[in-house]
Amino acid sequence: MFLRLAWRNIWRNKRRTIITMASVVFAVLLAILLNSIKEGVLYKLQENVVTFYTGAVQIHQNGYWEDQRLDNSFAQSDSLFELAKAHPDVNAVVPRLETFVLAASEKHTRGCMVVGIDPQTEPLVTSLDQKIVQGSYLENNDQGILLSEGLAEYLKLGVNDTVVLLGQGYHGVSATGKYAIRGLIKFASPELNKRMAYLPMHSAQNLFGAENRFTALVLDLTSVVKAEKVEEELALTLEGQYEVMNWKTLLPELNQVLEGERAENVIFLMVLYLLISFGIFGTILMMIVERQYEFGILVAIGMRKLKLSRMVIFENVMISVIGAIIGTVLSVPVVGYFYRYPIRITGKLEEAYRNFGFEPIFYFSIEPRIFYSQTIVVLSIALILSIYPLIKIMNIKPVESMRQ
Amino acid sequence: MDSHNHENCVIHTEDLTKIYDGGAFPVRAVNDVHLHIEKGEFTTLVGPSGSGKTTLLNLIGGLDQPTQGKVWVKDVDISTLSKSQLIDFRLHNIGFVFQAYNLIPVLTARENIEFVMLLQKRSKAERKKRVFQLLREIGMEDKINHRPAQLSGGQQQRVAVARALASKPQFVLADEPTANLDSKTAKNLLDTMVKLNEEEHITFIFSTHDQRVMDRARRVITLVDGAIASDELKEEQHIIIG
Ligand SMILES: Nc1ncnc2c1ncn2[C@@H]1O[C@H](COP(=O)(O)OP(=O)(O)OP(=O)(O)O)[C@@H](O)[C@H]1O
Numbered sequence: 231m232f233l234r235l236a237w238r239n240i241w242r243n244k245r246r247t248i249i250t251m252a253s254v255v256f257a258v259l260l261a262i263l264l265n266s267i268k269e270g271v272l273y274k275l276q277e278n279v280v281t282f283y284t285g286a287v288q289i290h291q292n293g294y295w296e297d298q299r300l301d302n303s304f305a306q307s308d309s310l311f312e313l314a315k316a317h318p319d320v321n322a323v324v325p326r327l328e329t330f331v332l333a334a335s336e337k338h339t340r341g342c343m344v345v346g347i348d349p350q351t352e353p354l355v356t357s358l359d360q361k362i363v364q365g366s367y368l369e370n371n372d373q374g375i376l377l378s379e380g381l382a383e384y385l386k387l388g389v390n391d392t393v394v395l396l397g398q399g400y401h402g403v404s405a406t407g408k409y410a411i412r413g414l415i416k417f418a419s420p421e422l423n424k425r426m427a428y429l430p431m432h433s434a435q436n437l438f439g440a441e442n443r444f445t446a447l448v449l450d451l452t453s454v455v456k457a458e459k460v461e462e463e464l465a466l467t468l469e470g471q472y473e474v475m476n477w478k479t480l481l482p483e484l485n486q487v488l489e490g491e492r493a494e495n496v497i498f499l500m501v502l503y504l505l506i507s508f509g510i511f512g513t514i515l516m517m518i519v520e521r522q523y524e525f526g527i528l529v530a531i532g533m534r535k536l537k538l539s540r541m542v543i544f545e546n547v548m549i550s551v552i553g554a555i556i557g558t559v560l561s562v563p564v565v566g567y568f569y570r571y572p573i574r575i576t577g578k579l580e581e582a583y584r585n586f587g588f589e590p591i592f593y594f595s596i597e598p599r600i601f602y603s604q605t606i607v608v609l610s611i612a613l614i615l616s617i618y619p620l621i622k623i624m625n626i627k628p629v630e631s632m633r634q
Numbered sequence: 635m636d637s638h639n640h641e642n643c644v645i646h647t648e649d650l651t652k653i654y655d656g657g658a659f660p661v662r663a664v665n666d667v668h669l670h671i672e673k674g675e676f677t678t679l680v681g682p683s684g685s686g687k688t689t690l691l692n693l694i695g696g697l698d699q700p701t702q703g704k705v706w707v708k709d710v711d712i713s714t715l716s717k718s719q720l721i722d723f724r725l726h727n728i729g730f731v732f733q734a735y736n737l738i739p740v741l742t743a744r745e746n747i748e749f750v751m752l753l754q755k756r757s758k759a760e761r762k763k764r765v766f767q768l769l770r771e772i773g774m775e776d777k778i779n780h781r782p783a784q785l786s787g788g789q790q791q792r793v794a795v796a797r798a799l800a801s802k803p804q805f806v807l808a809d810e811p812t813a814n815l816d817s818k819t820a821k822n823l824l825d826t827m828v829k830l831n832e833e834e835h836i837t838f839i840f841s842t843h844d845q846r847v848m849d850r851a852r853r854v855i856t857l858v859d860g861a862i863a864s865d866e867l868k869e870e871q872h873i874i875i876g
């Protein structure tokens with residue numbers, strides 16, 4: 231009967247209950263949509279950025295990240311490769327051998343990063359083959375080189391010209407080589423665009439006297455959000471000889487930007503929920519005033535105050551939580567629709583996005599957390615606001631309540 | 635002093651005083667009241683407005699604390715009870731009928747009556763039996779599923795009486811139960827209560843301004859300025875249902 235009583239009490243003032251619920255429904259719906267698009271966009275952003283160069287997770291010789299020299303490279307190891315590959319969240323494992331050198335044409339020199347890659351597997355992480363703007367991508371046993379567009383421009387070189395690389399190899403040997411330019415790559419990031427050069431792995435290893443050595447294994451994952459998990463799990467077995475890092479460590483600035491974006495969202499939602507809290511609180515306030523007399527009667531005839539409070543709190547929590555559930559249910563088809571048919575950005579913004587190498591699309595996320603977290607938030611608000619009726623009811627004096 | 639220990643005594647007050655300090659000068663709403671009420675009595679408290687009837691009933695019912703003096707219900711000094719014990723004590727020992735709006739608006743007549751028994755954790759079978767018995771006694775079997783808003787003022791008060799009795803209390807306190815009723819309805823309500831008093835020996839204590847109520851009572855206590863001015867026992871004939 232107490233449940234029945236509480237339920238009927240909820241619908242005593244239908245209009246007010248519906249208005250309160252509707253405001254919760256609206257807030258939850260808005261919050262879910264906002265979070266979904268934010269998470270979706272950020273997720274895509276991570277994925278995009280990770281595919282620029284770093285990949286989601288990298289494995290290095292222990293100490294390499296602190297001191298990025300060829301001397302900190304590691305010998306090719308099939309067992310390491312297989313171990314990484316065997317992880318269920320890992321799509322591809324791609325080797326790299328990278329270091330700084332001077333690139334020179336007849337008249338110009340410039341520092342650049344030269345990266346030895348496996349031409350066949352590298353595109354799995356970075357889609358490097360898609361970024362060719364002139365010439366062609368590297369063949370497997372190629373003797374040529376790929377230069378980023380900005381670097382080639384600086385050196386005043388084009389496809390089929392020759393570039394000279396000068397540097398220091400493994401254990402300090404001097405490294406010099408001449409390579410024909412096979413193709414030019416355009417990076418969206420200006421930073422990358424002015425200083426990248428790609429050699430097939432065997433050429434790079436030759437050049438640096440680092441036979442069978444890599445500086446990094448780059449992992450492509452089924453999802454970029456798994457990066458931390460994969461890192462932790464691999465680190466468990468690899469610790470000691472190797473270091474495992476996820477993109478958040480590899481790209482700390484990006485991580486900071488993303489966290490900032492999230493915080494911004496949180497502030498907006500806090501304001502939204504603050505408004506909703508006032509609405510719910512107003513309802514509680516009015517309800518308490520209206521039912522003062524009745525509460526007095528109930529306590530007078532022998533209903534314990536705790537029992538009464540529990541009932542009233544249950545009523546308030548139900549109003550809020552039902553609102554939250556309706557909001558969540560309504561959000562499912564909306565989010566589902568946009569998940570399937572993401573919003574395409576057009577006009578100036580589209581151009582800006584393309585220039586930075588991003589798809590001009592707003593993706594929506596359907597991560598479960600986005601949905602249920604809002605109900606938890608609303609439930610917490612309702613419980614916190616319930617402190618008020620609790621105090622009010624515990625302090626009821628029947629004689630005074632009934633005088634009104 | 636020992637008089638309240640006597641077997642048939644349900645209410646005993648000694649030296650009962652309530653002083654309100656609210657306004658410019660303190661008000662002695664109840665002033666040194668010694669009262670003794672036995673099981674099965676049908677008593678009215680009368681007196682002009684402001685004479686302290688409501689205050690006295692609230693003190694007896696444990697809804698208000700006296701400034702001085704004590705109230706015993708059976709052999710319990712209710713001032714010794716903690717707040718939550720007092721709530722439980724009321725639940726099991728005292729029935730209340732207030733002037734108006736006694737009932738929970740969202741519950742039906744039947745549910746309102748059942749409610750107190752539910753608080754008392756009585757079994758479903760027992761609740762059901764008693765609800766129907768009470769509804770019959772107040773003559774409202776046909777209105778069991780009506781909500782208070784669908785009942786007349788008199789019907790609401792009768793349901794309130796039934797609710798007050800549902801818990802099988804030691805006595806029922808009723809503060810001007812007929813105040814909002816027309817005379818015919820008031821008579822009906824009184825008939826019901828007199829009948830319950832005679833047939834089931836339910837102890838009733840009323841406050842009232844209503845002459846008809848006074849006429850029906852066996853004992854009339856008159857309050858003036860919070861003190862008992864007179865306490866009359868009437869002849870049996872007066873209360874026979876006309
Ligand atoms: N909470 C209070 N604060 C101050 N004074 C009060 C309070 N309650 C009652 N009084 C005073 O106590 C006195 C007795 O009041 P009470 O309500 O008991 O009278 P009553 O006999 O029930 O009157 P009525 O017939 O009008 O219902 C009055 O003078 C009243 O003003």
Ligand SMILES: [Mg+2]
Pocket residue numbers: 687688689809841
């Ligand atoms: Mg009064």
